Amino acid sequence: MDHETQVELLDEILGLRRERSAYLDETVTHSPVNRYLDEQRFSDERAQIFRKQPLLIAHSSELVEDGGFLSRDICGAPILLTRDRSGEAHAFFNVCRHRGARLVEAEEGCKHRFSCPYHAWTWDNTGRLIAIPHKDQGFPDLDKGDYGLKRIALKESQGWLWVRLDGDGNDDEALSNHIAELADDLNWLQMGDLTVHAVHERVWNCNWKIVVEGGLESYHFRVAHAKTIGALFHDNLSTYRAFGPHIRSILARTSVDDLVEIPRKQWRIRDHANVLYTLFPNSAWLVQSDHVVLIQFAPETVSQTRIRCVTLRPKQNEALTENQQSYWDKNHALTVKTLAEDFELGEKIQAGLDLGVNDVLTFGRYEGALDLFNRTVDEHLRASGPA
Numbered sequence: 001m002d003h004e005t006q007v008e009l010l011d012e013i014l015g016l017r018r019e020r021s022a023y024l025d026e027t028v029t030h031s032p033v034n035r036y037l038d039e040q041r042f043s044d045e046r047a048q049i050f051r052k053q054p055l056l057i058a059h060s061s062e063l064v065e066d067g068g069f070l071s072r073d074i075c076g077a078p079i080l081l082t083r084d085r086s087g088e089a090h091a092f093f094n095v096c097r098h099r100g101a102r103l104v105e106a107e108e109g110c111k112h113r114f115s116c117p118y119h120a121w122t123w124d125n126t127g128r129l130i131a132i133p134h135k136d137q138g139f140p141d142l143d144k145g146d147y148g149l150k151r152i153a154l155k156e157s158q159g160w161l162w163v164r165l166d167g168d169g170n171d172d173e174a175l176s177n178h179i180a181e182l183a184d185d186l187n188w189l190q191m192g193d194l195t196v197h198a199v200h201e202r203v204w205n206c207n208w209k210i211v212v213e214g215g216l217e218s219y220h221f222r223v224a225h226a227k228t229i230g231a232l233f234h235d236n237l238s239t240y241r242a243f244g245p246h247i248r249s250i251l252a253r254t255s256v257d258d259l260v261e262i263p264r265k266q267w268r269i270r271d272h273a274n275v276l277y278t279l280f281p282n283s284a285w286l287v288q289s290d291h292v293v294l295i296q297f298a299p300e301t302v303s304q305t306r307i308r309c310v311t312l313r314p315k316q317n318e319a320l321t322e323n324q325q326s327y328w329d330k331n332h333a334l335t336v337k338t339l340a341e342d343f344e345l346g347e348k349i350q351a352g353l354d355l356g357v358n359d360v361l362t363f364g365r366y367e368g369a370l371d372l373f374n375r376t377v378d379e380h381l382r383a384s385g386p387a
């Protein structure tokens with residue numbers, strides 16, 4: 001984001017402050033509760049969005065140099081990410097090419113070859129089949145070249161790894177287009193210079209869209225986050241813009257009021273607002289003044305979502321001092337605690353959805369980003385046609 005845009009966005013917030021107004025959309029909208037309850041719809045979302053759309057899968061620093069691997073499940077699809085000696089990242093289905101066993105059980109580690117736990121067929125970390133026990137007798141004519149691990153489209157760019165399950169190989173136009181929308185902001189954020197500090201992961205009992213929606217308004221901050229971060233933010237003061245299917249929200253901190261005393265050329269948006277990127281379909285970057293939190297919402301069932309919160313701090317060559325360690329630990333703990341407030345509310349919402357109390361959820365004019373997100377989901381379902 002160039003400096004001019006940062007000033008423009010901060011000016012917009014200060015304008016709203018002067019008018020004592022929230023950022024308003026045209027109309028109140030409604031979201032049918034079936035969106036969060038219907039099994040058929042959930043399976044359509046899996047098939048038509050999660051398998052077809054680019055998905056942010058990890059930060060580059062999670063896949064360590066020379067032999068790092070990660071295994072992840074996305075919507076029931078087991079994925080294996082590897083990094084080879086040359087530093088190149090690869091993505092495969094974590095499925096053995098012999099009789100289909102899960103090839104790698106560990107969630108992460110460092111390995112140059114992967115041996116199947118069933119009959120020990122073995123692949124290197126570029127996906128090449130390198131060994132079959134008793135091959136000559138059992139599989140005399142088998143060409144190992146035909147049995148490489150099944151590759152998934154992958155793009156590594158500016159510190160992030162993206163995959164597309166239905167994409168084949170590495171040269172995937174859909175992946176590049178998906179990221180193109182974010183190019184300016186990615187250049188600004190330089191998130192390749194970050195490293196993972198800490199991770200928190202657990203399954204929450206609510207539909208994935210309920211928890212994504214929870215990040216798209218600041219109407220709840222003063223109420224739901226009264227015990228954590230509420231006082232740091234102005235009440236219901238945020239704006240948003242769409243970038244293709246993604247949404248960038250500016251969540252104003254109370255310190256925006258100090259800007260009237262500071263020359264515009266010194267304004268830096270990260271010091272006075274959290275910048276939240278809601279990345280379609282199921283991830284978010286929460287950009288704060290000195291670090292970024294990655295949040296991934298992986299749907300497991302229509303009413304269960306595995307949520308991973310990753311605190312990313314600046315890389316440094318030397319080890320963290322005790323003070324630095326404690327600073328980042330506290331930061332991570334506050335993020336986890338604050339987000340738990342959102343996710344607990346998400347669970348309560350889900351639990352009440354099928355009681356017939358609400359046929360629709362009602363989004364006010366300052367909750368317009370929630371409607372935009374749902375329209376984007378609906379458009380992708382429609383564009384793909386019936387399952």
Ligand code: FES
Nearest residue numbers: 096098099116119
């Ligand atoms: S299923 Fe993997 S080696 Fe047989």
Ligand SMILES: [Fe+2]
Nearest residue numbers: 214215220342
């Ligand atoms: Fe929240």
